[in-house]
Amino acid sequence: MSELVPGGNVPLPDGPVSVRVPGGFDVTALITDEGGKVRGDDDFVFYNQLEAPGVRLRGDTLTVEPARLRPGAARVTVAVSASDPGTALSALPSPTLHVTDASGRALTRFAPSRPGQETVLLLAELYRRGEGWKLRALGQGYADGLAGLARDFGVEVDDAPSPGDRGTAASPAALAPPADLDGFLDPVNSARAQAGSPAVRADPRLASAARAHAAAMAAAGTLSVETRDGVSVHQRVVSARFAYLTVGEHLVSGPRTPTEFVAYCLRTERTRRTLQDAAFTHAGWACVTGGPSGDTYWTALWAVPLTPDGLARTTAEVVDLTNRERAGAGLPALAVDSRLALAAQAHSADMVARDFYSHTDPDGGKPWDRAAAAGATRRTVGENIACGQRSPADVVEGWMNSPGHRANILRSDFTHIGIGLAGGGRAGTYWTQVFGG
Numbered sequence: 001m002s003e004l005v006p007g008g009n010v011p012l013p014d015g016p017v018s019v020r021v022p023g024g025f026d027v028t029a030l031i032t033d034e035g036g037k038v039r040g041d042d043d044f045v046f047y048n049q050l051e052a053p054g055v056r057l058r059g060d061t062l063t064v065e066p067a068r069l070r071p072g073a074a075r076v077t078v079a080v081s082a083s084d085p086g087t088a089l090s091a092l093p094s095p096t097l098h099v100t101d102a103s104g105r106a107l108t109r110f111a112p113s114r115p116g117q118e119t120v121l122l123l124a125e126l127y128r129r130g131e132g133w134k135l136r137a138l139g140q141g142y143a144d145g146l147a148g149l150a151r152d153f154g155v156e157v158d159d160a161p162s163p164g165d166r167g168t169a170a171s172p173a174a175l176a177p178p179a180d181l182d183g184f185l186d187p188v189n190s191a192r193a194q195a196g197s198p199a200v201r202a203d204p205r206l207a208s209a210a211r212a213h214a215a216a217m218a219a220a221g222t223l224s225v226e227t228r229d230g231v232s233v234h235q236r237v238v239s240a241r242f243a244y245l246t247v248g249e250h251l252v253s254g255p256r257t258p259t260e261f262v263a264y265c266l267r268t269e270r271t272r273r274t275l276q277d278a279a280f281t282h283a284g285w286a287c288v289t290g291g292p293s294g295d296t297y298w299t300a301l302w303a304v305p306l307t308p309d310g311l312a313r314t315t316a317e318v319v320d321l322t323n324r325e326r327a328g329a330g331l332p333a334l335a336v337d338s339r340l341a342l343a344a345q346a347h348s349a350d351m352v353a354r355d356f357y358s359h360t361d362p363d364g365g366k367p368w369d370r371a372a373a374a375g376a377t378r379r380t381v382g383e384n385i386a387c388g389q390r391s392p393a394d395v396v397e398g399w400m401n402s403p404g405h406r407a408n409i410l411r412s413d414f415t416h417i418g419i420g421l422a423g424g425g426r427a428g429t430y431w432t433q434v435f436g437g
Contacts, residue, residue, distance in 0.1 A: 004110040004124075004137035012126065012133045013101050016065040020098045021123065025080040029055050029062050030153050034074045038153055042070070064126055066133045076126040077138075077153070081119060088230065089115040089141075097123045099135060112139030117239075119229045184285050187262040188275070195276035200302065205242040206284020210299040212236050213251075214288040217299070221292035223251045226426065233299065238352075238424030242282075243306040245314060246390050247423060248274040250300040261287075261298055279304055306423070315341065315419035317392040322409055322417065322433070325400055329410050337436055340418025343367075343374040344432040347385070351432075352425040359383055371434060378416065378436030382408045387427040395431045413437040 002010055021027050031043040031052060038044060042052050050057045054069035055076060064076050080095045082088065089095075094114040099107045115121055118141025126135050189199040213236050216227035226232040231239075233249050250271060255261040265271040280302040287298040304310065323333040347361070347370055354362055361370075367383035384405045389395035399405035408414070414435040423429045 002108045004108055004135075006112065006137050006139040008110075009134045009136040010108045011129075012066075012107070012135055014067075014132075015102045016063050017102070017107065017126070017135075018061050018063050018100045019078055019124070019126075020061040020100070021078075021080050021095050022060050022098075023095060024083050024092055025060065025095050026083045027057060027060055027062055028079045028081070029057065029064070030077045030079065031055060031069060031073050032075045032077065032153065033072045036075070036153065039070075039072075043073075066126065066128070074128045077122060078124045078126075079120055079122050081121070089118055089121060095121060095123060097137075099124075108135065110137040110139070112137070115141055117231060117235070118142060119231075184258040184261075185283070187259050188283065191262050191266060192276050192278075195278075197276050197278040198281075200280055200283040203242065203282040203284050203303070205240040206237065206282060206301045206303060207286060208284070209233070209236040209240040209242065210284045210301050211286040211288070212240075214286045214297050214299040217251065217253075217297040218288040218290045218295070221295070223253055223297065225249075225251065232426045232428075233301070234424055234428045235426060237301060237303070242303065244423045245304045245306045245310045246279065246429065247301060247303040248277060248280065248390065249302070250274060250298065252298040252300075253295045255287075255298060256296055261300070265300075274302060277302065281305070311421070314392060314421065318396060318419045318421075318431075318433070319417060321392055321396040325396065325409055331410060331412060332415075334414060334417040334435070337376060337378070337416035337418050339374045339376040340371060340378070340416055340434040340436050341420065342418065343370040343376060343420075344383075344418040344434040345420030345422070346370065346374065347383075347434075348420040348422040348430045348432045351385070351387070351430045352422045355426060357385070357387055357425075357427070357430070359385065367434060371436065376434075376436055380413060380435075380437040382411065382414065382435040384408050384431075384433040384435075386431045387425060387429065389431065390429065399433070408433070408435055411435065411437075 026047055029045040030038055032038055045052050045055045045057050054065045056063045062078060082092060094111055096111040098109055101107055110124060121141040122138045124135055124137050126133055185202060192199060213233045216229060217223055220228045234247060237244060237247055250265055252261060252264055255264050265275045282303045282305060283301065285300040287296050289296045319336055326333060350361055351357055356362060359367055368381040371378065371381045384399050386395050386398055389398055399409060414437040416436040418434045420432040421429055
């Protein structure tokens with residue numbers, strides 16, 4: 001018996017083969033043609049639809065008989081998700097795929113790395129090669145859950161199950177963009193020009209994140225920054241490999257065209273301010289129709305990419321605003337300490353990467369531990385953190401409105417400061433001030 005690694009493949013014998021994934025997983029099969037799309041509901045085999053021509057699901061085992069697949073079928077993709085909707089894949093043992101032939105003889109085995117934020121994992125695909133069939137190990141996942149399957153395979157799934165029901169398949173055509181969005185930038189940049197703001201340009205990474213989030217909202221039938229799969233729109237931006245200095249979003253349901261969408265955003269000061277914000281340089285957008293209500297769900301993302309110069313300007317602005325508050329209280333300015341800045345930046349990045357928000361990190365480290373690890377030698381150390389604010393002015397104002405954070409900013413025996421920030425966490429941007437004296 002062979003052990004596969006991601007991308008590895010083995011030939012399959014003639015006749016049926018069984019694919020088993022033991023543990024607390026739901027097993028799903030998607031039957032597609034060469035283009036990678038399903039033809040209809042019958043190509044989706046899961047817990048509510050146990051059979052299709054050539055594919056049968058019983059418990060944790062799929063039996064695939066390639067000779068009996070529907071005409072044109074060229075691939076069967078095997079995916080798993082947690083059978084308990086409230087359980088993350090990362091909380092379960094890594095799913096292990098066992099493949100046997102019709103006599104029960106073991107053919108191959110595949111154990112991928114333990115999932116992280118993924119809620120659906122593609123384990124393997126059985127695919128036609130010439131006159132025969134092979135199996136390839138995948139190990140790729142979706143952080144946006146079943147909505148990711150909908151996007152890539154053309155299947156709509158309901159991610160908002162009623163009690164005792166884990167969802168049903170629906171029409172593949174129902175979860176689809178309602179209109180051609182090529183004209184989106186024209187009304188957007190026209191509205192920005194009216195406010196004296198420069199035009200934004202399209203970015204495919206932001207568009208990918210927007211599609212994933214719009215699909216997840218449509219599948220759940222609700223507008224939300226964080227969808228039912230536990231993934232926020234900010235996390236999707238970073239997962240799409242767009243590191244940002246600042247990001248804004250519009251999450252809207254109802255408009256059917258780009259013109260209607262822009263008109264909606266111009267109605268109120270808050271949504272208009274985001275649309276016309278002069279700082280934004282890049283944009284990505286998507287809309288999806290479907291889910292329980294059949295409404296149209298929009299995600300539009302506006303961003304400034306992260307650059308070393310941009311990060312330096314932003315942290316300098318936080319220092320400047322902090323020192324203005326100290327000056328107003330008759331206190332001397334804080335000097336920047338590069339080692340405190342290193343500790344602050346590391347903590348912001350760690351909060352995003354490990355999805356926590358606390359002065360104590362998951363390993364038990366405290367602010368003074370992190371400062372010492374960065375090489376700082378200050379006798380006293382303090383720390384302010386914040387998340388969700390989109391500008392230096394917003395975060396300093398928030399700190400000054402909080403008695404504990406304000407006390408750190410106005411503490412007379414602090415002489416030095418370091419600033420860090422990182423985007424892409426569950427709540428957006430995570431900010432850290434580290435003080436030393």
